[in-house]
Amino acid sequence: DIQMTQSPSSLSASVGDRVTVTCRASQSISSYLNWYQQKPGKAPKLLIYAASSLQSGVPSRFSGSGSGTDFTLTISSLQPEDFATYYCQQSYIPPRTFGQGTKVEIK
Amino acid sequence: QVQLQQWGAGLLKPSETLSLTCAVYGGSFSGYYWSWIRQTPGKGLEWIGEINHSGSTNYNPSLKSRVTISVDTSKNQFSLKLSSVTAADTAVYYCGRGNNYGGRSGIAFDIWGQGTMVTVSS
Numbered sequence: 001d002i003q004m005t006q007s008p009s010s011l012s013a014s015v016g017d018r019v020t021v022t023c024r025a026s027q028s029i030s031s032y033l034n035w036y037q038q039k040p041g042k043a044p045k046l047l048i049y050a051a052s053s054l055q056s057g058v059p060s061r062f063s064g065s066g067s068g069t070d071f072t073l074t075i076s077s078l079q080p081e082d083f084a085t086y087y088c089q090q091s092y093i094p095p096r097t098f099g100q101g102t103k104v105e106i107k
Numbered sequence: 108q109v110q111l112q113q114w115g116a117g118l119l120k121p122s123e124t125l126s127l128t129c130a131v132y133g134g135s136f137s138g139y140y141w142s143w144i145r146q147t148p149g150k151g152l153e154w155i156g157e158i159n160h161s162g163s164t165n166y167n168p169s170l171k172s173r174v175t176i177s178v179d180t181s182k183n184q185f186s187l188k189l190s191s192v193t194a195a196d197t198a199v200y201y202c203g204r205g206n207n208y209g210g211r212s213g214i215a216f217d218i219w220g221q222g223t224m225v226t227v228s229s
Contacts (some may be wrong), residue, residue, distance in 0.1 A: 001168075026226070032213035043201055045220035050212035077146060089214025095167040096142075098152040 002026050002090050006099035013106040019075040022101045023088035028068045032092035035064055035073045038101075039084045047086075050072065080102070109134035113202045113220035115187075119227045125189040129202030129220050130182070132196050136160050140205030140214055141185040143171055143176060145198040146222075153198075155216075158185055192227045 002027035014021050023033065031051040036044035045056045048064035061076040064072040066077060075082055083106055115127035127205040129141070156166035158176045166174050173187040188198060200223045203216040 011185050023221075034213075034215040036216075043203075043222055044216070045219075046215055046217045049206075049208065049215035049217070053208075053212065055215075055217065089216070091207075091215060094154075094165045095169070096154040096214060099152070 001095055002029060002092065002097055004088055004090055004097050004099040006086075006088060006102050008102060009100065010103040010105060012105050013078050014107045015078055015080055017078045017107075019078050019082075019104060021073040021074070021086050021088075022102075023066075023071045023099050025069045025071075025090055025092075029090045029092035031067045032090055033064070033066065033071045034089045034091060035062075035088065036087045037082075038087065039083045044087060075104075109218050111202050111204065111218055112222040113200075115200075115225075117222055117223060117225055118179050119132065119192050120224065121193050121227060121229055122191055123227075125196065125200075125225055125227075126186070127200055127202070127223055127225075128186045130184045131204075132183070136180055136183045140165075140207070141176075142203045142205045142214075142216060143179065143187045143194075143200060144203055144216065145200045146168055147198040155189075155200075186209065194227050197225065197227050205218055 017059045033051045035048040038044040085101045085103045110132045137160040142144040143155040152196040158164045173190045178185045202220040203212040204218040206217045
């Protein structure tokens with residue numbers, strides 16, 4: 001299985017901050033990388049697919065980059081509704097695997 | 108707007124079979140990969156498996172011996188059965204739509220059900 005490792009596991013940030021979350025794959029996955037946001041008690045929500053494509057309806061402050069093994073999710077200006085847990089997921093080969101999550105908390 | 112609604116038993120005893128169903132409302136059933144994913148505090152998000160409209164399946168090897176995913180295209184529904192459950196199968200189970208955007212990307216789960224908490228306890 002391809003292992004997905006996110007860093008950091010958690011971070012504290014303020015409204016308006018630029019936030020970056022990193023995801024590393026245990027082998028090259030080209031651009032087959034997706035990002036999700038999850039709030040407590042809710043299902044995950046797709047933000048970014050194919051490493052850098054913004055899902056319809058997602059604010060443009062979210063962006064993704066990377067290819068191969070190293071990927072980044074960036075929130076350009078953190079908003080109150082962005083405090084949540086973020087997950088990466090590889091879609092290169094089954095089994096489809098997720099990172100362990102990065103919790104973004106209010107500073 | 109496509110919605111997924113899922114249901115099934117929430118409390119099971121060890122050795123019983125978990126059974127969940129997910130209905131697809133408001134959209135096409137073909138062209139997507141209909142998936143089951145579970146979430147636990149300890150293991151995080153774990154993909155269980157998927158099925159397409161023609162019944163072709165992929166399963167997570169770690170669960171393959173116990174999992175069956177089936178589809179009823181006449182009802183726009185798909186189902187999960189997980190046999191011989193133990194406490195380790197206690198989790199929130201989600202159904203999801205796997206979308207490869209017309210072949211332009213890998214599978215991304217763009218629509219999710221509301222989740223079902225399944226507890227296995229004697």
